Amino acid sequence: MSELPIGVLDGKQNAFDIRNLFDLYYTRLCYFAHKLIGNKEASEDIVQDAFVAYWKKSADFDNELSIKSFLYLTVKNACLNVIRHEQVVKRFAESNEDSGYTEEKITENIIRSEVAGEIHTAIATLPKGCRQVLELAYFGELKNDEIAEQLQISINTVKTQKARALQLLRLKLDVGSLILVLAVTGF
Amino acid sequence: MNQQNEAFQQSQFILKHLRGELSIAEKNELDTWLESNDNNRTLFEELTNEVLLKKELQFFDSIETEAAWQKIEAQVKEPAKIVNMKTNRRWWYAAAAVLLLGGFLTYRFAFQQPDKTPIVKTTPEKNDVAPGGNKAILTLADGSTIILDNAANGSLTEQGNTEVIKLDDGQLAYNTEGVAGEVVYNTISTPRGGQYQLTLADGSKVWLNAASTLRFPATFSGTERKVELTGEGYFEVAKDADMPFKVVMNNGMEVEVLGTHFNVMGYDDEGMVKTTLVEGKVKVIKGSNHIMLLPNQQGSLLRENDNLKIDWNADVNKAISWKNGLFDFDNDAITDIMRQLARWYDVEIQYSGNIVAQFYTGSIRRQVNISQVLFMLEQAGGVQFKIEGKKIIVKTK
Numbered sequence: 001m002s003e004l005p006i007g008v009l010d011g012k013q014n015a016f017d018i019r020n021l022f023d024l025y026y027t028r029l030c031y032f033a034h035k036l037i038g039n040k041e042a043s044e045d046i047v048q049d050a051f052v053a054y055w056k057k058s059a060d061f062d063n064e065l066s067i068k069s070f071l072y073l074t075v076k077n078a079c080l081n082v083i084r085h086e087q088v089v090k091r092f093a094e095s096n097e098d099s100g101y102t103e104e105k106i107t108e109n110i111i112r113s114e115v116a117g118e119i120h121t122a123i124a125t126l127p128k129g130c131r132q133v134l135e136l137a138y139f140g141e142l143k144n145d146e147i148a149e150q151l152q153i154s155i156n157t158v159k160t161q162k163a164r165a166l167q168l169l170r171l172k173l174d175v176g177s178l179i180l181v182l183a184v185t186g187f
Numbered sequence: 188m189n190q191q192n193e194a195f196q197q198s199q200f201i202l203k204h205l206r207g208e209l210s211i212a213e214k215n216e217l218d219t220w221l222e223s224n225d226n227n228r229t230l231f232e233e234l235t236n237e238v239l240l241k242k243e244l245q246f247f248d249s250i251e252t253e254a255a256w257q258k259i260e261a262q263v264k265e266p267a268k269i270v271n272m273k274t275n276r277r278w279w280y281a282a283a284a285v286l287l288l289g290g291f292l293t294y295r296f297a298f299q300q301p302d303k304t305p306i307v308k309t310t311p312e313k314n315d316v317a318p319g320g321n322k323a324i325l326t327l328a329d330g331s332t333i334i335l336d337n338a339a340n341g342s343l344t345e346q347g348n349t350e351v352i353k354l355d356d357g358q359l360a361y362n363t364e365g366v367a368g369e370v371v372y373n374t375i376s377t378p379r380g381g382q383y384q385l386t387l388a389d390g391s392k393v394w395l396n397a398a399s400t401l402r403f404p405a406t407f408s409g410t411e412r413k414v415e416l417t418g419e420g421y422f423e424v425a426k427d428a429d430m431p432f433k434v435v436m437n438n439g440m441e442v443e444v445l446g447t448h449f450n451v452m453g454y455d456d457e458g459m460v461k462t463t464l465v466e467g468k469v470k471v472i473k474g475s476n477h478i479m480l481l482p483n484q485q486g487s488l489l490r491e492n493d494n495l496k497i498d499w500n501a502d503v504n505k506a507i508s509w510k511n512g513l514f515d516f517d518n519d520a521i522t523d524i525m526r527q528l529a530r531w532y533d534v535e536i537q538y539s540g541n542i543v544a545q546f547y548t549g550s551i552r553r554q555v556n557i558s559q560v561l562f563m564l565e566q567a568g569g570v571q572f573k574i575e576g577k578k579i580i581v582k583t584k
Contacts, residue, residue, distance in 0.1 A: 022256055027247045034246065048255055052262045069191055107194045108230050112243070114198030115234045119205075120247045137548075143518065155500045156483065163504060 018055055021067065026051070028117030029075050035109040036079040046082075050074040076106060130165035133158055201234055316532045316557040316577065319397055322381030325351070325359065328371040328405070335359065335375075335383060351405070359385035361405060370408055376400040377418070380533035382509075387414075390425035391432065394510045397530040398454070419452040421510045424467075436460055440488050441472040449480075450506045456526060460488040463506035471495065508550065514560065515550040521570055521583060528579070532557045535578045543583035545569040 026047060033043035050071050054061075061067045136147045137158075144162075148155045200217040203209045209217065221228050233239045322336040327344065335353065344351050351373075352360045359375070377383050379398045386392050388406045395401055399418025412432040424432045426446030434442040436453045440460055447467020453460035462471050464480040471478050471486040478495050480486050485501030488494070508515035514531075516524055524547060525536045531553060547567055551560055561572040561579070573580040 019256070022259070023252070026252055026255060027250050030250050031243070031246055040249075044250070044255060048259050048262075051259045055259070055263045065192075065195070068195070072191055103190055104226070107190050108226065110191060110194035111198045111201070111230060112234065114195060115201050115205075116240065116243050116247070118198070118202050119240070120244055159502055159504070 018051075018058065021054075021064075022051060024121065025068065025071055025117070027120065028113045029071055031116060032072065032109055032113035033075050033079050035112065036076070036106070037082045039082075042082060043079075046075055046078040049078065072110060127164075129161050133161040134165045137162060201231065205235065315574065316534055318554050318556065319380035319382060319531045319533065321383055323359075323375050323377045323383035323395065326374040326376070328373065336381075359383070361386065361388040371405045372402055373405055374400060374402045378533070379530050387412075389427060389430075389432075392423040394421040396420065396452075396509050397533075416451060416453065418454050419450070419509070421448075421450045421507055423448045438488075438490065439473065443470040443472060444468070450510070452506070454526075454530070458490055460490065461506065462486040462488075463501055463503055465503055465507065509553065512553050513550050514553055516547045518546045518548055521545045521547065521564075521581070524564070525579070525581060528557065528560060533577065537578055537580050539580050539582045541583070542581075543569070545583055 029047040029050065030040075030043050033046050034040055037043060037046075053074055054067065054070060058067075061070065132151060133147060136142045136150060137144075142150065144155050144158045147153075147158045151158070197217075197220055200209065200213055200220070203213060204217060221231055320336070325333045325335055327333070333344070350361070375383060375385060375395065377395045377397055377399050381397055382395060384392065384394045385401075387403055389412055391412070393401060393403075393414075396419035399416065399420060401420060402415040404413075407430065410430065412427070412430050413435060414433070415435045415437070417437045420434070422432075422434065422444075424444050424446050428445055432444050432446070434444075434451055436442075436451065437455075438453070438460065440453070442449065442451055442462050444467065447469055448465035449467070449469050450463045450465070451460070452463075462469065462480060463485040464482050466482050469480050471480060471488070473488055473493050473495055476493070476495050478486050478497055480497065483499075483501055483503055485498040485503075485506065487496045487498065489496070502515075502517060504511075505515040505517055509531075514524075514527060521544070522542065528534065529536050534557065545568075547564060549563065549567065551563055557579070558574065561574070564570055565572060569584060571582045571584070573582075
């Protein structure tokens with residue numbers, strides 16, 4: 001298992017360490033829970049409870065993998081409880097229907113959450129200027145001069161920021177030989 | 188390993204795959220995992236597909252993390268340092284698309300799927316074209332030629348009082364001893380699919396792009412350093428205030444400099460001759476007209492009417508991307524892109540049906556096979572390709 005970004009924990013954790021863990025795992029655990037139970041608010045509640053549970057016994061953990069495993073396991077169990085409860089309710093209304101939440105599905109969703117979460121984190125750490133330009137260029141599909149106008153910066157700055165963003169992304173998540181491809185605009 | 192840890196492990200493999208960091212052993216494990224179950228493959232495709240993942244990442248941005256953190260803190264009742272983290276939305280999807288499309292393509296080439304038949308075949312040995320390389324022919328004043336891609340390193344020949352040396356990295360250098368004698372001209376030509384770097388007798392460096400020719404004296408003498416260029420070259424001219432350096436194009440346009448870095452692109456099949464300045468100052472002259480260029484400016488000479496124009500905010504990196512081993516497209520028309528590919532991969536381009544104007548932005552290394560470039564363009568949309576030997580058939584839609 002490769003090392004994760006926050007480093008080894010020494011048991012003397014403070015709130016700051018937990019905040020780091022939270023920043024790293026909160027959204028992806030919510031995503032994981034949401035994949036299982038399909039309710040966003042309930043998912044967030046479950047994940048918050050998992051963090052509270054962890055916080056209270058954080059001294060018991062000595063490495064990040066075990067913390068991560070604990071968080072996923074806690075969230076998974078809470079979600080399964082919700083699913084079981086729903087099934088009981090459902091049985092009265094409908095015929096016997098298997099919700100289909102097998103271990104395999106759960107494993108798939110852990111992978112989904114981890115991969116999407118890591119990509120999300122990689123992009124999150126880009127500097128703000130780069131992000132703004134990337135957003136407008138590739139999401140807003142604006143041209144360089146339009147971005148310059150919107151952000152009140154020169155076209156050269158737009159170009160520099162674009163180049164910088166791509167360079168940084170390449171460092172964070174090098175996708176092999178391809179650096180970028182994106183906008184296609186036709187008329 | 189329990190199922191959860193196994194899931195963490197597979198996630199790492201997929202991420203490493205996206206980063207291009209998989210070792211052979213890891214790739215084998217990932218392959219085994221993909222083969223073992225159709226669901227695994229579906230999942231993998233989903234996670235390496237730009238469009239699908241874009242949607243998933245939107246969920247991440249919809250979460251109010253700060254409020255959640257405060258709730259957790261309140262329950263634990265312990266004051267904690269709050270790091271201000273503002274989430275910015277929308278751009279995620281864009282950036283993810285940037286990364287994932289790359290990853291997706293890497294995937295398609297790494298794991299050739301028999302069930303999908305992309306228009307571009309991914310078997311490199313059969314239906315692909317390798318990129319160009321360091322290739323050139325040096326023609327000496329007496330008409331004899333030296334092929335530079337297979338010439339051994341070291342001293343190649345003597346030209347008057349100048350020694351022509353081939354360096355380790357495939358470059359060519361001219362080394363002048365003593366006073367200049369008679370001016371002897373050499374010509375270096377790169378074929379389509381070739382590029383070459385050389386150092387002239389005055390220490391100036393020249394990078395020649397594919398299908399280009401430079402005629403230059405083995406030693407410089409007189410009042411100016413004059414070379415003739417067709418095609419495209421990037422120059423890092425050694426400073427010599429007493430002896431201006433002049434690049435003469437085949438249409439009579441001249442670029443005059445004292446010591447500076449600039450690129451000149453003047454292929455006959457391009458409508459404009461473009462001079463892009465990286466540093467210093469150059470004068471572009473055509474007939475009685477001239478313009479002065481400062482760094483980050485590009486001078487364009489329209490071939491059909493000799494109109495000279497300055498672009499004040501030129502994209503210098505784009506202009507010299509070829510020298511840095513990249514194709515760099517910035518809203519470039521498909522026809523412009525195909526001309527560049529034709530020169531570098533030495534292929535013929537044929538359009539099937541009407542040409543629909545399509546514009547592409549992005550960059551890719553010049554060292555990949557042509558199929559990868561074509562695939563990238565196909566993925567961006569609006570165009571399809573077919574490779575037939577050294578002919579590329581382009582269909583815009």
